[in-house]
Every structure is written in C-alpha cells, then in structure tokens.
Amino acid sequence: MAIVNNPFIVGGYLSPHYFCDREVETEQLIRNITNGRNVVIISVRRMGKTGLIRHCFYQDEIKEHYYTFFIDIYATASLREFVFALGKEIFEKLKPKGMKFIERFFSVISSLRAGFKLDSVTGEPTFDIGLGDIHTAETTLDEIFAYLEQADKPCIVAIDEFQQIGNYTEKNVEAILRTKVQHCQNARFIFAGSQKHIMMNMFNSPARPFYQSVNMMQLKSIPLTAYRAFVERLFLENKKRIEEELIDEVYNFFEGHTWYVQLMFNELYILTGKGEVCDRSLQSIALTNILQMQDFTYQEIFSRLPEKQKEVLIAIGKEQKATGVTSGKFIKKYKLSTPSSVQAALKGLLEKNLVSQEQNHYEIADKLLGAWLQKNY
Incomplete structure (x- = not known):
C-alpha cells in the first residue's frame, strides 16, 4: 500500500478513498x-x-x-x-x-x-x-x-x-x-x-x-456540495480542519475545474499543521506558491508568442470570459490594433490550445495561466 503524505492526489489515480464523487x-x-x-x-x-x-x-x-x-x-x-x-x-x-x-x-x-x-x-x-x-x-x-x-x-x-x-x-x-x-x-x-x-x-x-x-x-464539474464534503473529510481524517467558506471560494475561483481545485487543496493541506484550521488567510498564500512553481513555465510559453498574440492573450486573461473580441469596444479597451489582426492572433492561440472557445466567449484554457496573467499584466 502506498504511503500517502497528502490526500489530495494531483497525479494519477490511487483508490476510491481519494476520488471525489x-x-x-x-x-x-x-x-x-x-x-x-x-x-x-x-x-x-x-x-x-x-x-x-x-x-x-x-x-x-x-x-x-x-x-x-x-x-x-x-x-x-x-x-x-x-x-x-x-x-x-x-x-x-x-x-x-x-x-x-x-x-x-x-x-x-x-x-x-x-x-x-x-x-x-x-x-x-x-x-x-x-x-x-x-x-x-x-x-x-x-x-x-x-x-x-x-x-x-x-x-x-x-x-x-x-x-x-x-x-x-x-x-x-x-x-x-x-x-x-x-x-x-x-x-x-x-x-x-x-x-x-x-x-x-x-x-x-x-x-x-x-x-x-x-x-x-x-464530463462537467463535480457539484460543490460533493466536493465540500470530500475536502472536509480528508482534512478531518488527518486531524486538520478547514473553513467551509474557503472550500467554496476555491471551488468558485476555479469554476469547479477538478485538477486546479485539487491542486489548491493539495497546497492548502501542506500549509495547515495538525490540529490547525485552514482558513481564508491561506488562500492567497497557496495561490502565490503555486504560481511561483509555474512561473518559469509560463514565462517560457509567453516569451515564444508573437507580440499580437501576447496582447490578445493578456486581454482575454483580464476579461476572463471575453465576448466580442473583434468589436471596436473590445479593441479600444485593450488597445489592440485591427479586427483582422485580433482574429489572426486568436486563431494562433486556439491552435496552441492557450485559448478555448466556448458557446459565446473565449477564455484562457489553463486556469492557472489565466491567474498568472492577471497577476503579472
């Protein structure tokens, strides 16, 4: 049986005990x-x-x-x-x-x-x-x-x-x-x-x-109620507690996106000692730690992009759910050039899987990259 130092598994599958819903x-x-x-x-x-x-x-x-x-x-x-x-x-x-x-x-x-x-x-x-x-x-x-x-x-x-x-x-x-x-x-x-x-x-x-x-x-997001119970159980089993409001905030911040939510609770678990309560003051610390670990990777990705793609990626990152990206309003707001250049940049970002197209908007495909862009630009 594998020794589990952190019950919030972020790589692979261990057993049903560590699997949510x-x-x-x-x-x-x-x-x-x-x-x-x-x-x-x-x-x-x-x-x-x-x-x-x-x-x-x-x-x-x-x-x-x-x-x-x-x-x-x-x-x-x-x-x-x-x-x-x-x-x-x-x-x-x-x-x-x-x-x-x-x-x-x-x-x-x-x-x-x-x-x-x-x-x-x-x-x-x-x-x-x-x-x-x-x-x-x-x-x-x-x-x-x-x-x-x-x-x-x-x-x-x-x-x-x-x-x-x-x-x-x-x-x-x-x-x-x-x-x-x-x-x-x-x-x-x-x-x-x-x-x-x-x-x-x-x-x-x-x-x-x-x-x-x-x-x-x-496959859609695991319901918040199920994830909340899962997180509370794993903390309690290891003689730790976590505020319910913090679970909700982390879940909502990443829109219930399983891997990112799991990674945050993995880090929050590390930051919480035995017998301690994991509260909302640790949320920004956990996110900062994770973004620091990803910083080199994201800098590399960003540095290789053409300038126009960088500008559009930053704009979508700031907007989070970007609509009307080729409209005059959007272009003016983020000081972009022309609708055709935005469209060309968008095509390149979609091909690189850096941006995803949903029903009526564009968003950064990697939730952590989105958070990194908001922090740095």
Whole structure:
C-alpha cells in the first residue's frame, strides 16, 4: 500500500478513498461498457476524464472480468506512434502475468517480436523496441486487434485525447480505426477528448467514419456540495480542519475545474499543521506558491508568442470570459490594433490550445495561466 503524505492526489489515480464523487458518471460508464457499447467522454482538459476511467477500471466488476488498457495519444503525430503506444501498453499490462502471456502476445503480434528481450541483470522481460522498428504500422495494428479479439477475457481500451488522430500525417486513420473497432467483438472502446468541437464533429457528423457508433458522455464539474464534503473529510481524517467558506471560494475561483481545485487543496493541506484550521488567510498564500512553481513555465510559453498574440492573450486573461473580441469596444479597451489582426492572433492561440472557445466567449484554457496573467499584466 502506498504511503500517502497528502490526500489530495494531483497525479494519477490511487483508490476510491481519494476520488471525489462521479458516482453517476461511474455507473453510466460501467453500464455502457458492460452492455457492449463504445463510449465517448468529452470535457475540457484536466476536468477528470483520466481519473474517471481509472476509477471505473478499479471497480471489481471491471477489474475481475476485463483486461483494461489506457493510452494517452496527446503527444503522438502518426499512426506509427499510435501503434507503438498501444502495443507497449498491452505488453506492460501482460508482463506481470508471466511468460505464458508474453509468448502468446508475440505469437500474435509477430511484427513486434524483435523488440522482446530479457534484461541481462534481472531476467525481466522488456519491450525494447523503437518507432523505427515498426515498419508497417497498419500490419502491426491488425495484429494488435487480432490479439484483442483472441484474448481469454473481454478487453477495454481507453484512448485519451482521441481528437489527436485528426492531426496525424496519414489522413485515413479515422476510417482505419473505425473498421478495426467495428469488427473487434471482444473489446469495448472509450474515446476521451478535450477539444469539444472536434470530438463532436468526429462522432456526430454523417460524413465521418465514427458517426453514430458510440454513446456520448460529457464530463462537467463535480457539484460543490460533493466536493465540500470530500475536502472536509480528508482534512478531518488527518486531524486538520478547514473553513467551509474557503472550500467554496476555491471551488468558485476555479469554476469547479477538478485538477486546479485539487491542486489548491493539495497546497492548502501542506500549509495547515495538525490540529490547525485552514482558513481564508491561506488562500492567497497557496495561490502565490503555486504560481511561483509555474512561473518559469509560463514565462517560457509567453516569451515564444508573437507580440499580437501576447496582447490578445493578456486581454482575454483580464476579461476572463471575453465576448466580442473583434468589436471596436473590445479593441479600444485593450488597445489592440485591427479586427483582422485580433482574429489572426486568436486563431494562433486556439491552435496552441492557450485559448478555448466556448458557446459565446473565449477564455484562457489553463486556469492557472489565466491567474498568472492577471497577476503579472
């Protein structure tokens, strides 16, 4: 059992004890998967998609009856990288099960056999293969899906940041994957994504391969009442207390955005000694500490932007929810140049995922970057 120094987990998933709410979403996701449906989960980044999937994988009805695999393809740029990530994940999950399972893996996925080696010191099996060793990505993908189909238990494959396949160098990846998924009867798939417009278009447009092939879930903020009870419990369990008003203020400041709220309470927990009460006087200290930790990163990001993009980013940061960004009023207020230059800057910021477009406004995609901009500009 892992030693937990801080109960507010900000990286990975530990156990249900440290996981807040999502009871309805958990039940919905498990019900869909166990009834043979593939699922799409859409939410902004860091709202808790990964945590929800890991939480579902942890439940007895899933972990006892399914093989589960999870890959994040945010950093991938080609089908070959996708295949590499999926093959490596399956191998790593099978490794603890012993040589019998590994041999079966490589007997089906023969194009990766060259990467199978035993560590010369420990004797442990290793997946010693690079991207250059995957010569024909589609062939290896065929073999991976054949392995999933032949597995002795049904499989669940979760793919995070799935919208990334639209940026691959190959232009037919959607069609390739749709065909593979459609014919794989022994696996269910969870497609998670953070770019709502791209994901909705991918799965809801009649012209796209994945049209009407999934059940849709949209992940929103955990309700304040549930989060309040969660925070109070974790403080009390560790002989600390926290003011209810502070919980509400932190939640509202970050608009219930899971990761940022969790990070703040992680820092507030550090600042509160045993037997002490965490009060509102610590809120600004905690935020300052977090922004100081992020300062170098945000300076680097900001310094690389063209001047026009910097100006528009600062303006949106100050406005928080910016509407009419190309209007004369907005341009005059923030001393911007012309509507066309603002539009061009906005396009660049959206492509860099620094700004997100909601129904009727633009906002800084990273809540902490927004706070950093307000503090420094």
